[in-house]
Amino acid sequence: MPMSHKVMKQKIKRRLKGKVGKAKQDELQKILQELPNYRSGPYADLRKSLNAEVQQQQQRLKVQHKDTLAVEKEGHFQMALVGAPNAGKSALLKALSRRQVKVANYAFTTLKPIPARVDCGGVWIQLVEIPGLIVGAAEGRGGGQALLSAAANADGLIVAHDLTTDLQQLDIVLTELSRTKLPEPSFIVYTKMDTPNAESRLSAAQTRYPNFKSVAVSAEGNLHLDTLKAAMRAATGLIRVFPRSTQAGKPDDKPMIIPANSTVEDFARKIHKDIAQKLKHAKIWGKSVKFPGQQVGKRHVLSDMDIVTLYAR
Ligand SMILES: Nc1nc2c(ncn2[C@@H]2O[C@H](COP(=O)(O)OP(=O)(O)O)[C@@H](O)[C@H]2O)c(=O)[nH]1
Numbered sequence: 001m002p003m004s005h006k007v008m009k010q011k012i013k014r015r016l017k018g019k020v021g022k023a024k025q026d027e028l029q030k031i032l033q034e035l036p037n038y039r040s041g042p043y044a045d046l047r048k049s050l051n052a053e054v055q056q057q058q059q060r061l062k063v064q065h066k067d068t069l070a071v072e073k074e075g076h077f078q079m080a081l082v083g084a085p086n087a088g089k090s091a092l093l094k095a096l097s098r099r100q101v102k103v104a105n106y107a108f109t110t111l112k113p114i115p116a117r118v119d120c121g122g123v124w125i126q127l128v129e130i131p132g133l134i135v136g137a138a139e140g141r142g143g144g145q146a147l148l149s150a151a152a153n154a155d156g157l158i159v160a161h162d163l164t165t166d167l168q169q170l171d172i173v174l175t176e177l178s179r180t181k182l183p184e185p186s187f188i189v190y191t192k193m194d195t196p197n198a199e200s201r202l203s204a205a206q207t208r209y210p211n212f213k214s215v216a217v218s219a220e221g222n223l224h225l226d227t228l229k230a231a232m233r234a235a236t237g238l239i240r241v242f243p244r245s246t247q248a249g250k251p252d253d254k255p256m257i258i259p260a261n262s263t264v265e266d267f268a269r270k271i272h273k274d275i276a277q278k279l280k281h282a283k284i285w286g287k288s289v290k291f292p293g294q295q296v297g298k299r300h301v302l303s304d305m306d307i308v309t310l311y312a313r
């Protein structure tokens with residue numbers, strides 16, 4: 001004779017109490033197996049609600065699993081950095097930010113994506129090192145799928161290649177990437193330019209991959225890191241525009257960061273929507289105009305580093 005469903009409900013509640021994640025999921029399965037299998041009535045209802053709970057729980061586990069490797073976005077742009085183990089990714093993060101990153105001469109020093117904040121001339125890029133992208137990642141080998149999802153979550157992608165290693169390394173990484181749904185890398189960063197023969201190895205790589213933009217740097221030798229930052233900023237598709245409240249005043253020292261090809265009106269909207277509504281025209285100092293202080297209309301397209309004074313009704 002089965003116990004009353006009310007008593008059963010209490011018992012189930014007690015069994016699930018304090019359990020989360022996988023433990024809760026396992027307990028739910030056990031309970032379901034033990035539950036009398038009536039097609040209708042209170043026991044059937046109970047089974048239905050437990051099944052719903054199992055499904056919800058499964059969904060939650062899936063999301064948690066996916067989220068553990070995706071890095072929460074900070075700054076103006078998130079850029080994933082992929083490459084073979086030992087390519088010098090961590091060294092780059094360290095050199096570009098003030099973050100203490102573990103750099104070591106063995107593969108898989110880094111197991112989880114690691115973010116670092118890089119100031120690219122006022123555009124803050126969150127550079128995320130995706131550790132050890134290896135052959136078979138697209139099929140999920142070596143936790144590859146979860147790592148790829150962290151890269152997929154980013155706004156952009158760059159590839160690092162170590163000039164002291166065989167070019168085949170780069171072939172492997174690029175082939176692997178092409179088998180995923182990730183976008184084309186914005187550019188290739190060739191690392192360890194301070195090492196012997198780096199120059200000739202660089203030209204060999206550039207000859208093999210002429211269609212990729214590239215930057216060659218040394219993190220440890222502190223070579224061309226500013227060029228790299230400029231390339232990173234260019235890859236964001238964001239520009240820096242400095243508001244100046246009056247024509248005679250000083251421009252703000254902090255730029256507004258807006259998408260390239262933004263108009264004066266877009267810029268105004270970003271400052272305040274009232275200003276955008278009452279906007280008459282603007283005066284501009286910078287590359288988007290022919291002479292300093294030129295007056296332009298709302299539809300005028302701004303350039304990186306423009307200084308703008310808005311005039312409203
Ligand atoms: N000569 C030289 N060695 C570097 C440079 N950057 C990294 N390395 C070395 O390469 C190895 C792997 O570096 P790491 O940044 O941990 O590679 P990751 O696996 O891609 O993160 C370490 O031994 C570093 O010291 C560099 O610019 N020049």
Ligand SMILES: [Mg+2]
Nearest residue numbers: 089090109110
């Ligand atoms: Mg690393």
